[in-house]
Amino acid sequence: MVEKLTLGMDVGSTTSKCLILRGGKDILATALISAGTGTSGPRRALEKALEQAGLRREDIASVTATGYGRAAFPGADHTVSELSCHALGAHILEPEARTVIDIGGQDAKALRLGPEGKLLGFLMNDKCAAGTGRFLEVMARVLEKEVSDLAGLDEQAAGMAAISSTCTVFAESEVISRLAQGVEIPDLVKGIHKSVAVRTASLVRRLGVTPPLCMTGGVARNAGVVRALERELGAPIRVPSLAQLAGALGAAYYGWEKEREKA
Numbered sequence: 001m002v003e004k005l006t007l008g009m010d011v012g013s014t015t016s017k018c019l020i021l022r023g024g025k026d027i028l029a030t031a032l033i034s035a036g037t038g039t040s041g042p043r044r045a046l047e048k049a050l051e052q053a054g055l056r057r058e059d060i061a062s063v064t065a066t067g068y069g070r071a072a073f074p075g076a077d078h079t080v081s082e083l084s085c086h087a088l089g090a091h092i093l094e095p096e097a098r099t100v101i102d103i104g105g106q107d108a109k110a111l112r113l114g115p116e117g118k119l120l121g122f123l124m125n126d127k128c129a130a131g132t133g134r135f136l137e138v139m140a141r142v143l144e145k146e147v148s149d150l151a152g153l154d155e156q157a158a159g160m161a162a163i164s165s166t167c168t169v170f171a172e173s174e175v176i177s178r179l180a181q182g183v184e185i186p187d188l189v190k191g192i193h194k195s196v197a198v199r200t201a202s203l204v205r206r207l208g209v210t211p212p213l214c215m216t217g218g219v220a221r222n223a224g225v226v227r228a229l230e231r232e233l234g235a236p237i238r239v240p241s242l243a244q245l246a247g248a249l250g251a252a253y254y255g256w257e258k259e260r261e262k263a
């Protein structure tokens, strides 16, 4: 039983994440496809992870789906809320973390965890694109860059061009007009990152900043946002290497716990 294989599928708004776990601890494969709910992304992520591990679907004891599009994912044995899976995944990746900041494609969450990873409280912004990965995607497009280029550009900044608009649409127009004025792209990127950090920091402060802090979700891959958030909160933030896969890991682990209960 302990060696049973479980698969976690995090069907996000922008990205499908899949992870295969053996015995609740060994990660056999991970897959990330830049296409989220309502696309072929989840199926492709599943196929890629199975192929990577040299497995077939029948080898998997249980599939647990989480994320925004979890209900639309066919063939899941369990569907679990994103909050539970992110809390579980973050606790496995960073067992000491007490505050988890998760910024994904269309929402931002702040979670407070107990010593055993129990979810003690949370706050969420899922009403507004500002302060989420979507905001960064929109800005990257205006700058004719990829989101993966933003951290490097931030590092090159000589100063910071502050973005005063809090709404994504107005901020987009603001960036366009600053570009027309000849403001350097790296300085604009730094201002964009600060804008995301200010919004996220206010969410985290309302929940309470209990160290150690850890960041998960795709935006954690952007070191420029992480540094800006550290400056806003005045505290270091740990970023696990599998930050974007935290939800999928939590889902796979949930499936394994269910298998253990059955045994």
Ligand code: ADP
Residues within 6 Å of the ligand: 011, 012, 013, 014, 015, 016, 036, 067, 068, 103, 104, 105, 106, 107, 132, 133, 134, 136, 137, 147, 148, 149, 217, 218, 219, 220, 221, 222, 244
């Ligand atoms: P969702 O679950 O809603 O699909 P994710 O947690 O997968 O969201 O995060 C998606 C976001 O992560 C994107 O909007 C983008 O801003 C960011 N992102 C993804 N890949 C990278 C990368 N390589 N570098 C920086 N940011 C990234």
